[in-house]
Amino acid sequence: MARFGRVLTAMITPFDEHGALDLDAARTLARWLQDNGNDGLVVAGTTGEAPALSEDETLSLFAAVVEAVSIPVIAGTGSNNTAHAVHLTKEATALGVSGILAVCPYYNRPSQAGIEGHLRAMADASPLPQVVYDIPVRTGRKISTALLLKLAREVPNIVALKDAAGNPGETAVLIANAPEGFEVYSGDDGLTLPLLACGAVGVIGVATHWTGVDHQELFGLWEKGDVAGARAVNARLLESFAFETGDDAPNPIPTKAMMRHLGFAVGQARLPMGPAPAFVDERAPQVMANLLARRGS
Numbered sequence: 001m002a003r004f005g006r007v008l009t010a011m012i013t014p015f016d017e018h019g020a021l022d023l024d025a026a027r028t029l030a031r032w033l034q035d036n037g038n039d040g041l042v043v044a045g046t047t048g049e050a051p052a053l054s055e056d057e058t059l060s061l062f063a064a065v066v067e068a069v070s071i072p073v074i075a076g077t078g079s080n081n082t083a084h085a086v087h088l089t090k091e092a093t094a095l096g097v098s099g100i101l102a103v104c105p106y107y108n109r110p111s112q113a114g115i116e117g118h119l120r121a122m123a124d125a126s127p128l129p130q131v132v133y134d135i136p137v138r139t140g141r142k143i144s145t146a147l148l149l150k151l152a153r154e155v156p157n158i159v160a161l162k163d164a165a166g167n168p169g170e171t172a173v174l175i176a177n178a179p180e181g182f183e184v185y186s187g188d189d190g191l192t193l194p195l196l197a198c199g200a201v202g203v204i205g206v207a208t209h210w211t212g213v214d215h216q217e218l219f220g221l222w223e224k225g226d227v228a229g230a231r232a233v234n235a236r237l238l239e240s241f242a243f244e245t246g247d248d249a250p251n252p253i254p255t256k257a258m259m260r261h262l263g264f265a266v267g268q269a270r271l272p273m274g275p276a277p278a279f280v281d282e283r284a285p286q287v288m289a290n291l292l293a294r295r296g297s
Contacts, residue, residue, distance in 0.1 A: 002183055003129065003159060004072045004099060005039020006202035007215045010047040012252045012259065013061060015267035021057045025265045027068035032264070034069045037212020039202075041065060042101055042162075045076040046138060047206050047252045052270040058088065062095045074131060078103030082118045086125040093126040100130045101162065106139040112147050123155045130157050131204075135164035135187060145174050152182040162187040162204050168194045175199035190241045193234045196222050207240040209255050210262065210288065214295070236294040243287045249280045258284045 011033065014025035030041060043065050044050040044058050053061070066073050075097040077088035082105070089100055102122045104115055123130050132151065136142040142165060151158045163171050164187030175184055175198055186192040186203040192215075208215055214237055221229035243258070245251035252269055253276045259266045261284040268275040 002185075002201035004074065004131075004185075004202070006219045007038055007208055007212055008040040008042055008072075008074070008185070008202065008204045009033050009038050009208040009212065010042045010045045010204050010206055011065070012209065012255050012266055013044070013048045013053065014265065015270065016265070017267065019267065019270060021053070021061065022265065022267065023060060023064040025267075026061060026064050029259065029264055029266065030065045030068045033209065033212065034071050037214075037216045038071065038208065040072040040074060040098070041069065042074045042076060042204050043097075045101055045103075045133070045204075046135065047255065048076060049252065049270055049273065050076050050078075052273070055084075055088070059091055059095065062092050062097055066096045072098035074099040074101050076101040076103070076133075077122070078105075078133065080105040080108045082121050085118070085122050089122050089125040093128055097128065100126060100128050101133050102130050103133040103135065104139040104141055104143050106141075109140050112144050115141065115143055116147055116151065119151060119158065120155060123151075123157050127157060129159040130155075131160040131162050131185070132158060133162040133164070133187065135162075137164070137166070145170055148174055149177055152178050159183065160185060163195065163200070164188045166191065168198050171195055171200070172198040189237070189244065193218070193222075193230060196230075206244045206251055206255055207237065210258055211237055211240055211291065214291075236291065239287055239290055243283065249277055253277075254280050254284070257281045258288065261285055261288060 014022040016022045062075050075092035077092050079085040105118050134143045160183040162185050184200045186195040189205050189207050192203045218233040256266050257276050257280045
């Protein structure tokens with residue numbers, strides 16, 4: 001069994017009708033995700049609109065979700081300011097989270113040496129297991145395979161990678177050369193099945209907000225060696241993967257629309273992401289209806 005489980009959701013952050021953080025809604029959503037196929041939650045990551053949260057909001061959110069669920073809670077404490085990332089990591093650790101998500105520093109475009117120094121500083125700030133998050137489309141920098149392997153070998157609490165780099169071939173090289181116990185999680189829903197073939201152990205997903213049970217089915221079939229069955233479940237999920245983000249409605253706008261459709265008071269995304277274009281709320285019910293129909297077929 002993977003350290004944090006095999007299906008985790010990068011949870012959206014609920015806001016009320018005035019755009020204020022809604023901790024009660026966050027607790028409700030977290031419990032529902034736990035009951036609907038999720039082995040763990042990542043809080044205040046990309047999908048959680050971390051850059052739009054104040055420090056007080058971020059820490060309050062960590063505390064609320066930790067209190068609400070019994071599954072692992074991984075805290076997104078990354079920043080492009082190393083000192084702030086270290087501070088948030090220490091604060092999150094004190095709140096009882098299970099692990100740390102450390103995104104590659106964004107906007108600054110540091111060298112690989114700078115990325116290394118940043119990630120080592122975060123790891124030194126807490127004994128908790130750390131998941132490095134590589135998402136060059138948002139950060140502007142790819143964490144090199146050589147650096148990932150160096151960190152995995154030399155830093156005891158850097159134990160996993162959330163891989164959203166979009167290159168399964170390179171991920172296969174990483175997994176083949178990583179030390180025993182280092183785990184890779186898919187950070188791109190559409191590449192989860194290919195990454196399983198490379199040796200990934202799980203997903204930190206977005207569509208998993210509403211497809212947790214489907215992902216558990218997919219992983220179960222894969223682990224039994226039923227590749228055709230896993231491919232069939234993946235095909236069922238393709239429409240959800242296509243819905244979850246796009247140029248006109250980037251993640252997390254569609255996920256918030258889907259959860260509103262399912263009856264959760266999560267509000268709109270804060271600027272600069274939101275609010276949602278009308279077509280997103282119009283599309284969500286059909287995506288869900290199609291998924292339910294495919295589950296039954």
